Structure formats: C-alpha cells, structure tokens
Amino acid sequence: MDSESKQSTEELRTHPEHPGEAPTVTSQDISALIGRVVQRDRAAFATLYHATAPKLLGTVLRILRDRAWADDVIQDAYIKVWQKADQFDAAKASPIAWMASIARNSAIDELRKHPARRGAGDEDLDQLPSAQPTAQAQLEDQQAVNSLNSCIDQLDKDRQDMVRLAYLNGWSRDELAAHFDQPVNTVKTWLHRALKQLKRCLAP
Amino acid sequence: MTDQNDLDTLAAEFVLGTLPTKERADVASRRANDPELDALILAWEDRLVPMMEDVAPVQPGPDLLARIEQRLDELESTGSSAAEPPHLATVTVLRNRIRRWQLSTAVASVAALVLVAVLAFQPAQQPQSFVAVFQHDDQQPAFMLTVDLESRQMNVRPVTAEPPTQGKSYQLWIKADELGPDPRSVGVLTNNMTIDESALRQYDPELLREATFGISVEPEGGSPTGKPTGPAIHGYLYPTEARDSGQSL
Numbered sequence: 001m002d003s004e005s006k007q008s009t010e011e012l013r014t015h016p017e018h019p020g021e022a023p024t025v026t027s028q029d030i031s032a033l034i035g036r037v038v039q040r041d042r043a044a045f046a047t048l049y050h051a052t053a054p055k056l057l058g059t060v061l062r063i064l065r066d067r068a069w070a071d072d073v074i075q076d077a078y079i080k081v082w083q084k085a086d087q088f089d090a091a092k093a094s095p096i097a098w099m100a101s102i103a104r105n106s107a108i109d110e111l112r113k114h115p116a117r118r119g120a121g122d123e124d125l126d127q128l129p130s131a132q133p134t135a136q137a138q139l140e141d142q143q144a145v146n147s148l149n150s151c152i153d154q155l156d157k158d159r160q161d162m163v164r165l166a167y168l169n170g171w172s173r174d175e176l177a178a179h180f181d182q183p184v185n186t187v188k189t190w191l192h193r194a195l196k197q198l199k200r201c202l203a204p
Numbered sequence: 205m206t207d208q209n210d211l212d213t214l215a216a217e218f219v220l221g222t223l224p225t226k227e228r229a230d231v232a233s234r235r236a237n238d239p240e241l242d243a244l245i246l247a248w249e250d251r252l253v254p255m256m257e258d259v260a261p262v263q264p265g266p267d268l269l270a271r272i273e274q275r276l277d278e279l280e281s282t283g284s285s286a287a288e289p290p291h292l293a294t295v296t297v298l299r300n301r302i303r304r305w306q307l308s309t310a311v312a313s314v315a316a317l318v319l320v321a322v323l324a325f326q327p328a329q330q331p332q333s334f335v336a337v338f339q340h341d342d343q344q345p346a347f348m349l350t351v352d353l354e355s356r357q358m359n360v361r362p363v364t365a366e367p368p369t370q371g372k373s374y375q376l377w378i379k380a381d382e383l384g385p386d387p388r389s390v391g392v393l394t395n396n397m398t399i400d401e402s403a404l405r406q407y408d409p410e411l412l413r414e415a416t417f418g419i420s421v422e423p424e425g426g427s428p429t430g431k432p433t434g435p436a437i438h439g440y441l442y443p444t445e446a447r448d449s450g451q452s453l
Binding site: 045082101144163164192195198 | 212213216219220221222225228232243246249250251252253254255256258259260261262263264265268269271272273275279363364
C-alpha cells in the first residue's frame with residue numbers, strides 16, 4: 001500500500017475511531033464473516049474484528065478494569081475465534097453469543113486466576129441498572145434485549161443487581177456475598193432461583 | 205430437583221460466571237464430551253447475551269489487530285501444512301483482477317488499490333447470495349454490498365463510510381470483461397446511502413459472479429463523464445468455489 005493510494009481514499013469520509021457506530025453489521029453478516037474465517041480468509045477476519053472488537057473489548061474491560069490486561073485477553077480471544085471458527089454452528093448459537101462467550105470466558109478465567117490484578121471497581125455499582133439505550137450500533141437483537149431486560153426487571157432488586165454484576169462485571173459468588181452481606185450459600189441459592197425465574201420468564 | 209435441572213443450573217451458572225474456579229474448570233472440560241451439557245450452555249449464552257447491550261463499546265488501540273495477526277502468522281508458520289489456506293489463490297486472483305482494472309482505466313492514477321475483503325454468504329440453503337466488502341485500507345470496511353444472484357436484488361450498506369460531503373455523491377460501478385474495458389455505472393447512492401435494489405437485474409448471474417465492483421466519490425448526482433473520476437474502492441463478489449469445499453455455515 002503506497003502513500004498515494006492512502007491519500008486518494010481520504011475523500012471517503014469515515015469515522016474509523018467509531019466503526020461500531022454504523023448500525024449496519026447484522027448478525028447474518030457476522031455469520032458470513034465467520035464462514036469466511038473458516039476458509040482461512042484473513043481479510044474477512046480483519047473485517048470481523050472491526051465489526052466486533054469494540055463491543056468485546058468493552059465487555060472484557062468492564063470485567064478486568066485494566067486496559068493492557070483486556071488487550072491481552074482480546075488478543076487470545078480472536079486467536080481462538082480464528083482457530084475455532086469451524087466449530088461455530090449457526091443452528092445452535094447466535095454468532096454474537098458465540099464470540100462473546102469466547103471473550104467473556106477468557107476474561108473470567110483470567111480474573112479468577114489473578115483476582116488482585118483487577119483495578120479498583122467503585123464504578124461497578126454506578127453502572128447499574130442498565131444504561132439507557134444508545135444510538136450505537138447493536139450487535140444484539142433488540143427484541144431479545146427488551147425481553148431479557150423485562151424479565152430481569154421482574155426479579156427482586158438485589159437479585160437483578162447480582163445477575164448483572166456477575167454477568168457484566170465478573171463478580172464471583174464470594175464478592176457478591178461480601179457486598180450483599182449474605183452467606184455464600186445464600187447467594188448461590190438466590191442466583192439459582194434468579195436464573196430459573198429468568199428461564200421461565202423467557203420461555204416462549 | 206432432577207438431574208436435568210441440576211445440569212441446567214450448572215450450565216446457567218457457568219455462563220453467568222459465578223461457579224467456583226474448580227467447578228468452572230470441570231464444566232469447561234466436561235462440555236467437550238457431553239453434548240447435553242454443551243447444548244444447555246449454548247442456550248444460556250443465547251439467553252444472557254442481550255445483557256451486553258449494556259456494555260459501551262471501547263475502540264481497540266490501532267496496534268491490537270496487527271498484534272493478533274502477527275500471532276496468527278507465528279502460529280500458522282509453525283503449524284502443519286494441513287493449515288494451508290485453501291483460498292489463497294483466489295485472493296491473489298482477486299488482487300490481480302483489481303490491478304487489471306486500475307491499469308485498464310484512465311483513472312488509474314486516482315483509483316486506489318485498497319485491500320478488499322471478500323466473502324460469500326453461504327448459508328447452506330442459499331448459495332446464490334453473495335457479499336462484497338469495500339475496505340478503505342487494510343482495516344476499515346467502508347461499505348458492504350450484498351447481491352442475491354437468483355433474484356438479482358442488491359443492497360449497499362455503509363459500514364464506516366459517512367454520507368459524502370456537500371456537493372459529492374457516491375457512485376457504484378461494475379466492471380466485467382464482457383462489459384468492455386471501462387467500469388459501467390450501476391447507480392448513484394442517495395444521500396441516505398441507498399441504491400435502487402434492482403439496478404443489477406440487467407446482468408446475468410454468471411457475469412455478476414465474475415464482476416468487480418467499485419464505489420467512487422463523484423460530483424453530486426454522479427460522474428459527468430460516465431467513468432469514475434474520483435477515488436474508488438473496490439469489492440468483488442466471492443466466487444462459488446467455496447461451496448465445493450464442503451464448508452457451510
């Protein structure tokens with residue numbers, strides 16, 4: 001790529017610092033990109049990265065609260081995406097759920113291994129409850145978002161917070177127990193009930 | 205509580221992330237050989253993933269993708285030859301094709317060669333749907349063009365491209381050997397970045413399959429000369445060989 005070619009495309013106005021904000025990458029696109037990655041298509045891999053990395057980095061960063069650490073986890077996550085793309089089965093999982101699970105699982109495994117490395121987290125509680133919907137591009141299906149939010153809203157307030165702190169911030173049972181001032185076994189029981197209630201509420 | 209119930213709760217807490225470390229590791233290794241557990245985990249991932257709506261995207265640093273790609277290079281070079289990329293040849297053909305367009309048009313000096321990511325929609329039941337991605341540079345997808353070869357319906361969507369500046373328009377071009385040496389206009393994108401979805405109906409699917417597409421910046425309303433006059437980026441509908449490899453989504 002020479003400098004002339006770069007220069008000549010400058011007129012195509014973009015906002016590369018916010019590529020996630022164009023509401024245009026659909027779940028189907030992500031599936032297609034993963035399909036190309038199975039074919040060892042590096043360009044498709046780069047496109048997949050640009051379409052999904054901001055969301056996944058946001059997710060991992062919220063759990064680890066350390067940028068360098070989160071970058072490392074994202075790197076590992078995309079290596080796994082490359083290596084495991086052929087295991088993705090669109091009949092069993094949405095592509096977003098599949099990629100998110102790879103990133104979240106890596107982040108939570110890391111956090112459990114090195115809990116002391118996590119930065120200060122006073123903001124975790126401030127981030128709850130859910131932020132207002134934004135104009136940002138959504139990889140999530142809006143209907144599913146609404147359904148889940150409405151089901152979470154039906155939980156007791158403490159349990160709403162527990163579910164969100166666990167899923168979004170990576171809090172362990174022990175951390176939840178300390179914060180909510182309950183025995184760990186009670187927290188476990190509450191979580192189980194909350195999850196069962198969510199499943200019932202979401203059942204078609 | 206039944207066993208099934210226990211297993212589902214285990215899967216749910218695994219996905220939530222709250223299982224104690226040892227149990228979590230057990231579930232992670234067990235799911236590989238336990239399709240029932242694996243299916244329950246996938247179902248919970250689907251149930252809970254909408255919570256990510258809450259997460260504000262964070263733009264990765266500019267070097268992270270390069271780091272990842274470098275790591276992939278290392279892994280691939282140490283990997284077995286079985287990891288040979290099956291479509292390397294096709295990508296090379298694609299690049300040559302774009303160079304040919306550049307050389308064969310008078311606008312070669314301004315029409316930049318930009319890396320083009322090309323991929324095919326290949327859901328098992330709909331092999332006639334294709335997509336081209338127009339990339340600004342090695343990194344940013346600018347537009348996506350999807351074409352259903354059967355109905356010849358198409359759709360252009362901006363990804364990172366913003367509406368053109370005042371007095372400019374984006375114009376979509378098609379280039380194919382059968383159409384002669386010059387790109388032919390498909391149409392001018394509206395200010396809302398849309399285009400007539402049936403604008404490709406005059407071309408037969410075989411031609412579309414082999415064609416290269418370009419999007420250029422032109423004076424408002426389109427090129428006054430009938431040829432691209434502004435900087436262009438190129439995309440190419442991925443050919444169908446991929447279907448023969450037995451891969452499907």
